[in-house]
Amino acid sequence: MKKVMATMLAAATAATMLSGCGSSNSGSTETKAAETTAAAESGAKAEETTAADAAADGEKKEIYLLIRARGDLSYWDSMADGADRAAVDFADQANVHVIETTADNQANLTAMYEAADKGADMIITAGDFIDNMVTVAEEYPEISFLMVNEKMEGYDNVYAIDFSTSQAGFLAGIAAADVASQGLEGTSGNKTVGFIGGMDEVTVIEEFFIGYIQGVKYYDPETTVVYNYVGDWGNPDKGRTQALAQYNDMNADVIFACAGGSGNGVHQAASEVGKYVIGVDSDQSSIAPNTVLTSAMKRVDNAVYEAVQELIDGTLEGGVKTFDLAAGGVDIAPSQDLISEDVIAAVDEVKEKIISGDVVVPDNKASFEEKYGDVYVLD
Numbered sequence: 001m002k003k004v005m006a007t008m009l010a011a012a013t014a015a016t017m018l019s020g021c022g023s024s025n026s027g028s029t030e031t032k033a034a035e036t037t038a039a040a041e042s043g044a045k046a047e048e049t050t051a052a053d054a055a056a057d058g059e060k061k062e063i064y065l066l067i068r069a070r071g072d073l074s075y076w077d078s079m080a081d082g083a084d085r086a087a088v089d090f091a092d093q094a095n096v097h098v099i100e101t102t103a104d105n106q107a108n109l110t111a112m113y114e115a116a117d118k119g120a121d122m123i124i125t126a127g128d129f130i131d132n133m134v135t136v137a138e139e140y141p142e143i144s145f146l147m148v149n150e151k152m153e154g155y156d157n158v159y160a161i162d163f164s165t166s167q168a169g170f171l172a173g174i175a176a177a178d179v180a181s182q183g184l185e186g187t188s189g190n191k192t193v194g195f196i197g198g199m200d201e202v203t204v205i206e207e208f209f210i211g212y213i214q215g216v217k218y219y220d221p222e223t224t225v226v227y228n229y230v231g232d233w234g235n236p237d238k239g240r241t242q243a244l245a246q247y248n249d250m251n252a253d254v255i256f257a258c259a260g261g262s263g264n265g266v267h268q269a270a271s272e273v274g275k276y277v278i279g280v281d282s283d284q285s286s287i288a289p290n291t292v293l294t295s296a297m298k299r300v301d302n303a304v305y306e307a308v309q310e311l312i313d314g315t316l317e318g319g320v321k322t323f324d325l326a327a328g329g330v331d332i333a334p335s336q337d338l339i340s341e342d343v344i345a346a347v348d349e350v351k352e353k354i355i356s357g358d359v360v361v362p363d364n365k366a367s368f369e370e371k372y373g374d375v376y377v378l379d
Contacts, residue, residue, distance in 0.1 A: 061094040063308055064115035066108055066125040068233070069100045072261040074281040075300060079126065079148065081282075082304030089305075093312045103234060108132055116140045122311050124148065124304060127204065133158065144316060146307050148300055149204055151320050159316060161303045164324035165204055166211030166363035167354055168296040169256070171332045171347050172278045173215020175294050176254040177223045178343040179276060186274040187253035191220065194252035195227040196242055196266055198259035205229075207363045208258045208280065208296065214361055214368070219346065226250045230262040239265030247273045254278060254293060267291070276338070283333035295333040299323060326355045 065083040067076045080098050087096035099115070101108040108125070109132040115123050116136055120143055125133060127150035137145045137158050145158045152160040176193040195212055197205040209227065216223050228242040239262035246252040247269060255270065256278040257263035263280065270277040270291040279287070279295030303323055310316040323329020331351075336344055353359040362368040 060092075061121040061308075061312055062119055063094050063096045063122045063311065064111075064120050064124065065096065065098045065304065066101055066111055066115070066123065066129065067098065068103050068128070070098075072233075072264075073284060073287060074260055074263065074279070075126070075298075076260075078282045078299075078301045079124075079304055082301035083124075083308070085301070086305045086308040090308060090312055094308060096308060103128075105129065105132065109135070112136045116143055122146060122307070124307065126150070126300075127202075144311060146304075148303060149298075151203075153320060156318065159307070159318055160320040161300075161307065162320050162322045163204075163298045163300075163303075163329050164322060164361075164363065165207040165296070165298055165330060166214075166361045167325045168298060168330035168332065169208040169211025170215035170218070170354070170361045171350065172208075172256055172294065172296040173212040173217075174219045174347055174350060175215075175332065175336075175339055175343055176212070176256060176278060177216040177219040178340060178346070179293060179338075180223050180253045181220045182340065182343075184253075184276065184338065187276070188251050189253075190251050191223040192250060192252045193223060193225055194243070194246040194250065194255035195225060196239060196246070196255055196257050196259050196263070197227070197229045198233045198262050199231065200229040205258050206365065208256070210363060210365065210368045211361055212256050212296075214372070215350075217372070218350070218359075219343075226252055230259050232262055233260035235262045236265030236268065239263055240269045241265070243269035243277075244273070247275050256280070256296070258296075279333070283335055285333060285335035289335075289337075292335070293338050294336055297331050297333055299329050299331075303329070325351060 067079055070077055070080050083096050083098050099111050101111045108129045112123060112132055113136060122144040124146040126148045130147060130150050130152060133145050133147055137155055141157050143157060147158060147160045149163060150160060151162050152158055179187060180191050180193045193216060195209055197209060199205060213225050216225055226246055230238050239259050243255055243266040246255055254276040255266055257266035258280045267277055267287045271288050276291055276293045278293050281298050284295045285292045350359060354361060362371055
């Protein structure tokens with residue numbers, strides 16, 4: 001359009017200049033100028049029509065999801081599942097690309113720049129790569145960026161999705177405490193449960209852990225919680241070693257594994273010793289049906305899917321959107337064959353109380369210790 005307007009201006013200027021010269025062919029010149037202007041106007045209308053047609057037809061949105069890798073049977077797989085589902089359901093409206101960048105921060109940053117340069121309409125990633133998103137989002141204000149599992153605010157083109165993971169952890173804690181106090185085959189009944197996190201000082205892991213402790217203590221104040229951090233999201237061997245120590249040396253009957261790919265080692269250890277594990281992020285019962293008590297689910301797949309749909313519909317809103325128990329964003333898995341009917345009833349009762357506000361689950365160390373005191377050294 002800018003080019004058309006420039007042509008019109010040039011034509012009008014030329015007409016004025018020729019008329020001022022008093023040429024004997026002024027009539028002919030005026031006719032030519034009028035024809036030129038008419039042609040320019042016709043071109044402008046044609047361009048407007050083309051633009052309108054393009055808007056009506058709707059060009060496909062280009063959406064890029066950047067993950068570490070598929071195959072963790074947890075968080076990253078769940079994100080990819082949401083993108084895969086969106087790619088099928090919105091195939092006529094969007095191209096959804098899932099890019100595996102491994103854990104390498106530079107590889108993720110490079111992939112993010114490449115997606116932006118290819119004309120991405122939206123780039124999605126998770127809290128592991130928040131610094132990369134800040135960098136790229138500032139350089140590409142025309143692109144929408146979605147940060148999953150991190151409360152990221154202050155950027156006009158960045159949208160954030162957060163989960164009330166402490167609520168899911170709370171429900172998992174009730175299930176764990178029940179097994180530790182009531183006993184299942186292979187358990188010691190000494191009221192000890194475990195927790196293994198992937199990385200310390202990571203908000204989402206802290207929220208899961210704090211919620212888990214509260215759920216345990218809510219159900220049975222006498223149950224002890226032991227815990228370790230692997231220090232890595234992708235080290236199942238170390239996860240297995242820590243789990244074996246908790247099972248064998250600390251007499252834990254159940255371990256809540258919040259460790260990404262490292263959590264697969266916890267599942268292996270549970271199978272080896274005949275004890276139990278609680279999965280995370282997605283329903284992990286398929287890993288070992290006889291040892292997975294339940295899973296604390298965080299529906300990142302639905303969050304990614306809904307974000308794609310909202311971008312296409314033009315309803316994507318800024319700020320932080322929280323998926324909690326009331327919104328169906330967190331829960332424990334429906335596969336509960338190893339849980340007693342009594343504890344299922346107890347979990348359902350607590351769900352209602354959390355949704356109604358009768359039970360409030362703190363999601364950080366400060367609010368936890370304000371409510372319960374320093375019952376655990378969480379530093």
